Amino acid sequence: MSSPPPTALRVGIDIRVAAPAGSGQQRYLWRLGAWLATRGHEVHFLTVRRQAATAEPPPGAALHRLGARPRRRLLERVTEMALDALLINPERA
Numbered sequence: 001m002s003s004p005p006p007t008a009l010r011v012g013i014d015i016r017v018a019a020p021a022g023s024g025q026q027r028y029l030w031r032l033g034a035w036l037a038t039r040g041h042e043v044h045f046l047t048v049r050r051q052a053a054t055a056e057p058p059p060g061a062a063l064h065r066l067g068a069r070p071r072r073r074l075l076e077r078v079t080e081m082a083l084d085a086l087l088i089n090p091e092r093a
Contacts, residue, residue, distance in 0.1 A: 010042045012078065012086040018047055018055035018063055029087065034058035044081060048074065 013033045017026045020034075033043045037060030045063045057063040064081075066074055078086070 006040075008040050008042060009036075009084040010044070010082060011036055012044045012046050012081060012083040014046050014087060014089040016047065016049055016089060018045060018051045018057070020058070025089075029089070030058070032087075033061050037061045044083065046078065 011033070013029050015026060015029050018030070020027060020030045030045075033045055037043045037058060043057075043061035045057055045061060046066060047064070048066045048068065050067075051063070051065060055063060064077075066077060069077065
């Protein structure tokens with residue numbers, strides 16, 4: 001009897017810098033998202049800071065440049081994504 005395939009999750013990851021070579025925390029979040037994407041999960045990197053025009057997400061992930069939206073609009077946009085999990089950048093705590 002085989003086990004059912006795992007359910008893919010919709011995961012949002014709040015990042016400051018969209019770069020795999022960024023600081024330790026940012027690099028960890030980026031690599032975590034890349035790893036989750038390789039396992040079939042739907043990964044969404046979320047950032048409100050301006051990113052380099054050349055910033056690209058890892059394969060299987062999406063980068064959402066949310067910009068300087070008012071807090072209410074930002075919350076609405078993230079809610080619309082219907083994420084199963086949202087990893088908030090610890091610096092926001």
